Amino acid sequence: MPELPVSFKPQWRCIGPFRGGRVGAVAGDASDANVFYFGACAGGVWKTTDAGVYWANVSDGFFTTASIGAIAVAESDPNVIYVGSGESTTRSNISPGDGVYKSTDAGRTWQNVGLRDSRHIGKIAIHPQNPDLVYVAALGHAHGPNEERGVFRSKDGGQSWEQVLYKSDRAGAIDLKLDPNNPRILFAAIWQMERSFYDMSSGGPDTGLYCSFDGGDSWQELTGQNGFPGGLLGKIGVAISPAQRGRVWALVESAEAPGLYRSDDYGAHWQLVSEDGELNARAWYYSHITADTQNGDTVYINCFNFWKSIDGGQTFSQIATPHGDNHDLWVDPNNNQRLIQGNDGGACISLNGGATWSTVFNQPTAQFYRITTDNQTPYHVYGTQQDSSSLAVPSNAYDRGAIPWAACYQAGTGESGHIAVRPDDHNIVYVGAIGSSPGGGNSLQRYDHRRKQIRLIAPWPESMRGALPSERRYRWNWTYPILVSEHNPDNLYIGCQHVLRSQDEGQSWQEISPDLTRADPSTFVASGGPINKEGGAAEMYATVLALAESPLREGLLWAGSDDGLLHLSQDGGASWQNVTSDVWPEFLQISTVEPSPFAAGTVYLAGTRNKANDFQPYLFKSTDFGQSWQQITAGIPDHDFTRVIRADPVREGLLYAGTESTVYVSLDDGASWQVLAGNLPIVPVYDLRVKGDDLIAGTHGRSFWILDDLTPLRQLDEAVLAAPAALFAPRPTLRVRPWLTEDWGGGAAGKNYYAIFADFVGFVEEETPQGTKRRVFLDAGENAPAGALIHYHLAQAPAKPITLTIVDSEGNEVNQFSSKGPDWESGEFLPAAAGLNRFVWNLRYADGETIDGKDLSAVGAPGPVAAPGTYEVRLTVGGQTLTQPLTIVLDGRVETPAADLEAQVALLLAIRDKLGEAHALLNDVHAVRAQLVAWAKRLADRPELADAAAKLAQKLRDAEDPLMVPDLKTRTEVGNAGARLLGQLAALIPMLDSADYGPTATAQPYFDHLAAQIDDCLATLHELLQAELPHFNNQLHTAGLGAVMP
Incomplete structure (x- = not known):
């Protein structure tokens, strides 16, 4: 089978939504009031130069991981920035990092400077006068033991590191603060924690608070001394006041004496100043504290709410933020009214001490779990966004020129799990909403877009919070599967430890399977501890996690569990066969089962063991109804674990896989894989869908992306690559009328603005590979290219210009384009690079002659959009002319006679x-x-x-x-x-x-x-x-x- 040419760079587009996801790291430039940075939990590093009006990613192309745990900007030289990869808010969906990155040009370029095996970094502190002296709080592996954890110091800007504080291979540094008045003084919190598939633990004997008075050469443990609590401790947050020498706060998760502690003598003595449980609720997820830079009595706490004290921590008042679940705060050392705050909804900036905040609706960092599409024109992409709601986002907004937030709509309130749309009625959407909905149990919702109503249809509405799995009738995974049959949309399936079916849209339910999991009693634990239990219902285990029906045969069902079992029913659930294989490791989390669209007995499986500290990819294939299996991961690195596999419905053997970092493609039924990234950023890909000729990626940190037109992948073969030139048969092109004002605005250097009357979006202009201008929107999704996508392959760059001619059914020339030649000066041209090329014909006839010069009274002579019908594409290369038919299809909403x-x-x-x-x-x-x-x-x-x-x-x-x-x-x-x-x-x-x-x-x-x-x-x-x-x-x-x- 052919390999993708090196020149093949797929052009993905982000359709949004521009609604922020979780941010655990923020920082600002103390010398420039408009410059701030944030690190998304799985979306890279972002920078604003206009105080949060717009954001731009600055890590793409440099980082090899998307998860960010810490950011620090050197006060003495703001060009120097250190970023710790791997967030430390250790949710079940946490993504790992690969060490520390450094920029010396304010984020324009980056390099990895080490600590690659730390995986999760809590904080970074830079000496206020020496940007080469930097400290890193490395939490280490979240899912198992490792040695590269604790506090590290570099005296040479990251060229080398020394581990200056280490407790054990199961406890790492979660917080670290440096006294700006005396940078020899540091406080560090060591946290013992671990998360598995079915449990998470916060606290243990290796947890403690430490201080150093010699720049990290030596450390003193403060735990259990002079008023600081001892015994069993969990997560600790620490802050040093820049405004009052000696004042230190510690927010402590403790079995015996939890609360906020303060010392006014650098830790020599401590007093409990607040026992308010609201400050440290769900401590493993929060426990973030920040001292004000100007007032020694002012301190902030990031928790579910955002809190401020002005009396040294004795009492607190709430500050409203655009989103809850708060994680990080930076206060300008010179102006304490200037703040940036990170929460589960994004990053927001305040220039008035928190009275008002910038928007989070300009950050395409949404974290989605599972996605689906409907059958509208244009089709919509649906997903459940972590810590927000389920959404429907149009794949194109024909009437807007971009895809602004106003073009999206909320389809239920699900922040977790699957989402399914009736194929015969896109107004009916089923949503998994554990964590973001009442209704108990699985919080299953039926959303009716006509009525704008949500009906709760849980099969057994008992609460799952804080429950032992063995105590509940049904066990529901945070991302339990929901399936609407393509054969009979009245059949609605969901998975707990059983498969349940409803044939009346959730009014009643029937168990159609036995327990399809291992149900190992050792995994039936109440998550959390040893101090506080985790009651968020995100760790329920021994559940059906993947559920699929064959597109070829009604009632042929596959069910995969999160503890490694796979079952098959060929009679609609009346009977089940265990087809689990020893080819895959025990307790593999089976995340996707994908039946083949070509053979009923062929099925593909994707799984992961990342929460067992095993980051290998696991993809498998069976061609005999699960009786035998083979692993199919050749070409995927052994650290890039997999979550999803999909089969192309047009070309047999064409497969797509989503991993922790990107998308892969196989042209040989899984025998080998190649990266299909192109301009898709490094990001966890949780789900993929093929819709018509498009591939859609549901990312967990960068919203939705679409790869328009799979024509090259479906038609690529050895003959194409061997020929001097090859022209692919274009897909039918939908003739969509551009919006009347679509080309308004633009032309200015830098940021431009486009008013869509109802909406207002910003953009910058960049040149396309064919010499035209395209708009890169800063707070809105991108529409598909307007016109016919024409792909062709050139074995080598031609010596003479090539031409592309469009003719109508009678042979009349409609338009013609040429590649750059000796006489070319400016304007649109035909790309002619060796390898795969793409040209977008806007469906217009050639323009008429225009007035030479720049006389403002001159008018254009534009060619019209071609009528629906059959045309021919002619590519002429080196005297050879290749032809392919092209069909222009009428927009289905148009009823005008031909x-x-x-x-x-x-x-x-x-x-x-x-x-x-x-x-x-x-x-x-x-x-x-x-x-x-x-x-x-x-x-x-x-x-x-x-x-x-x-x-x-x-x-x-x-x-x-x-x-x-x-x-x-x-x-x-x-x-x-x-x-x-x-x-x-x-x-x-x-x-x-x-x-x-x-x-x-x-x-x-x-x-x-x-x-x-x-x-x-x-x-x-x-x-x-x-x-x-x-x-x-x-x-x-x-x-x-x-x-x-x-």
């Missing part, structure tokens, strides 16, 4: 041609008139000739005046001049081209009226050029001078 659309195109072409005819003649006229004006000046010593030149120039100008007023250089002049004939004719174009209808009753007569007047003017100009100009040239010739050339 004859009306053809009449619309015909009239628009007539306008284009009439304008082009006039422009061609006027270009000659302008050239002649310029020469005549020049002759009039040069012939000052021959008044009769000078006068003849000036008079002829004026006649030409007067004859041109009814068509257009020449030489206008300002918009004021254009407005004062009023509309001329060509401007009036050009104004007819948007009237005709605004929608998919035939010409109005007055359009053709009005065109005829204008065309007749234009023809009269053109005849006058022709007469001047053909009669009077030769007469003047004869005068010049008689005088022994040159001639005026048109």
Whole structure:
């Protein structure tokens, strides 16, 4: 099978949503009030240069992990930034990092400077006067023991590291603070924690608080001394006051004496200043404390709510933030009104001490679990966003030019799990909403978009919070599966330890399977401890996690469990067969089962063991209904664990896989894999879907992405790669009318703005590979390329220009494009690189001739959008012409008869041609008139000739005046001049081209009226050029001078 050419760089697009995800690390530039940074839990590092109006990712292309745990900007040199990868908010969906990254140019470029096996980093502290002296609090592996954890110090900017504080291979540093008044003083919190598939533990004998007074050379444990609690401790947050020497706070999870402690003598003595449980609820997830930089009595705590104390920590008041679940805070050392705060909804900035905050609806860092699509046009992508809600996002917003937040809608309140849409009615959506909905049990929702109502339809609505799995009737995974049958949409399936079916949209339920899990009693534990239990219902174990029905056979069901079992039913759930294999490791978390769309007995499986500290990819295939299996992971690195596998429904053996970092593709049924990333950022890919000709990625940190048009992957073979040139058969192209104001705005350097009347979005412009401009939206998703995607492969870069010609069904040329040649200066061109190329034809006919120069009174002569029908694409390379048919399909929402659309195109072409005819003649006229004006000046010593030149120039100008007023250089002049004939004719174009209808009753007569007047003017100009100009040239010739050339 062929390998993807190195030149193949898939062009993914982010459709949003621009609603932020979890942020656990924030920082600011103390020398620039507009510059801030945040680190997304699985979305990389972002920077704003306008105080949070817009954000831009600065880690893409440099980082090899998406998870960020800490950010620090050097106060002495803000060009120096250190980032600790691997978040330390150890949820069940935590992603690992690969060490410390450093930038010395304010985030433009980065390099990894070590501690790669630390995986999760809690904090970074930089010496206030020396940017090369840096400390790192490394938590270490979240799912097992390792040695690279504790506090590390570098004295040479990260070139080398020394472990200056280490407790054990099961406890790492979670917090670290440096005293800016005396940077030799440091406080560090060591935390013993571990998370498995079925449990998480916060606390143990190796937890403690430490201080150093010599820059980390030596450390003193403070636990259990001088008023600081001892015994069994959990997570500890620590803060040093820059405003009051000696003042230190510690927020302590403790079995005996939890609360907020304060020392006013650098830890020599401690007092409990607050026992308020609201400050340290769910301590393993929060326990974040920050001292104010100007006031020694002011301290902040990030917890479920955001708290502030102004009396040294004795009492607290809540500060409202745009989102709850708060994690990090940076306070400007010079201005304590300037803050940036990170929470589960993104990063927000305040310039008034928290009174108001910037928006989180400009950050495409949403974390999705599972995704699906509907059958609308355009189709919508659905997903459950962690710590927000379930959403429906259009794949295209044809009427907006971009995909702003206003184009999306909330489809239920699910923040977890699967989401399913009835294939025959996109208004009915089923949502898993554990953690974000009442209703008990699995919090299953039926959302009706017509009514805008959510009905709770849990099969057995008992609460799961804080429960032992053995104590509940049903065990529901945080991401339990929901399946609506494609064969019979009345069959709704869900998975707990059983498979349940409803045939009345959730009104009633039937168990159709026995327990399909191992149900190992040792895994039936109440998650959390040894101090506090975790009651969030996210750790329920021994559940069905993957559920699928064959697209070829109704009732052929597959069920995979999170503890490694796989079952098959071939009779709609009446009986089940255990087809678990010893090819995969015990307790594999089976996350996806994908039945083949070509053979009923073929099935693919994706699983992971990352929570067992095993990061290998696990993909398997069976071709005999699960009787035998083979692993199919060749080409995927052994650290890039897998969550999803999907089969292409058009090309047999074409597979897609989503891993912790990217998307892979196999062209040989899993025998080998290759990266399919292109411009897709490094990000955990939790789900993939193939919809028509598109591949959709549901990421857990960068929202939704779509790879438009899988044509090259479906048609690529050895013959294509061996040929000098190959033209792929384009997919049918939907003819969608551009929005009337779609091209408004733009042209300025830097940020531009686009008002869609109801919406307002920002963008920057960049050049495409075909020489045109595209808009990169800063707070809105991107629509699909407008037009036909034409793919072709060149074995090598051609020596001469290549051409691409579009002809209609009668062989008439519609448009033609060429690659760059020796005479190319600017404008659109055909890419001609060795390897795979893509060209986007906007479906328009070629433009007519335009007026040369930059005269503001000139109008264009645009070609219209081609009518629906069959066309031919002709690619000419080195004397060889390759052809493929191209079908333009009418937008399904349009009911206009074909004859009306053809009449619309015909009239628009007539306008284009009439304008082009006039422009061609006027270009000659302008050239002649310029020469005549020049002759009039040069012939000052021959008044009769000078006068003849000036008079002829004026006649030409007067004859041109009814068509257009020449030489206008300002918009004021254009407005004062009023509309001329060509401007009036050009104004007819948007009237005709605004929608998919035939010409109005007055359009053709009005065109005829204008065309007749234009023809009269053109005849006058022709007469001047053909009669009077030769007469003047004869005068010049008689005088022994040159001639005026048109």
